[in-house]
Amino acid sequence: MKPSSMSMPIFIFHLLYTLLTTTDSQTDSCTSNLNLNGVAFDITNLQCLAVWTPRNFLLRYGQASSDIWSFILSAPDSNSYTAIGFSSNGQMVGSSAIVGWISNGAGTMKQYYLGGQSSSLVLPDQGNLSIISNSTIIVSQSSRVYMAFQLNTNQPQTRVLYAVGTTGSLPAAPSYMLTEHVDKVSTTLNYVTGQGTKSGSPHSRLRNSHGMVNILGWGIAMLIGVIVAR
Numbered sequence: 001m002k003p004s005s006m007s008m009p010i011f012i013f014h015l016l017y018t019l020l021t022t023t024d025s026q027t028d029s030c031t032s033n034l035n036l037n038g039v040a041f042d043i044t045n046l047q048c049l050a051v052w053t054p055r056n057f058l059l060r061y062g063q064a065s066s067d068i069w070s071f072i073l074s075a076p077d078s079n080s081y082t083a084i085g086f087s088s089n090g091q092m093v094g095s096s097a098i099v100g101w102i103s104n105g106a107g108t109m110k111q112y113y114l115g116g117q118s119s120s121l122v123l124p125d126q127g128n129l130s131i132i133s134n135s136t137i138i139v140s141q142s143s144r145v146y147m148a149f150q151l152n153t154n155q156p157q158t159r160v161l162y163a164v165g166t167t168g169s170l171p172a173a174p175s176y177m178l179t180e181h182v183d184k185v186s187t188t189l190n191y192v193t194g195q196g197t198k199s200g201s202p203h204s205r206l207r208n209s210h211g212m213v214n215i216l217g218w219g220i221a222m223l224i225g226v227i228v229a230r
Helices: 007-023 202-229
Strands: 047-052 057-065 068-076 082-087 096-103 106-114 122-124 137-141 144-152 159-164 183-190 195-200
Touching (some): 047 159, 047 183, 082 144
Antiparallel strands (some): 082 096, 096 106
């Protein structure tokens, strides 16, 4: 039985809608209740902010005491490293970052000092962040990675950086060298109001635009093909 003249365009419309909405879907949100096992600090009253929408990064944070701040970074599990950095000027060089990854089911988190743009100048187990002992943990849950840690500081730096590594390229002993990130973003966070501003990577926006154009172009081509065939 041939489809009616109206059913095929409607089918294509629904297919395009599904593809577009699936692209932006995420399994974690600031309205969902966070349930993580193994975190050494209270996570019930943390503020939540979508800090990098194209990459579905969420940051939960809160002040545990006068000089201790708690953080949980949530990101898609893409079999790559996930990084959050704290900078005095919004630049990666000269900043300190906490990087996490999961390899063969085992999670690892390390502090890195970003001394330059080459991998040899990104130094593991160094940096200016005072991380509370035994507060770090990284877990994979519902296709997302959660990095939890606490900093010993009266006020964290407001310029916060995020980066994601190449899929399948994870740091390994003994050097724990980081490969170059595939995407990054620099943001400013107001810890009091929970408001953040960001200047996204132009390469990230370009990739997203190309993806949307390809999907729309494919759908339009199918629709034209149906019309011509009739």
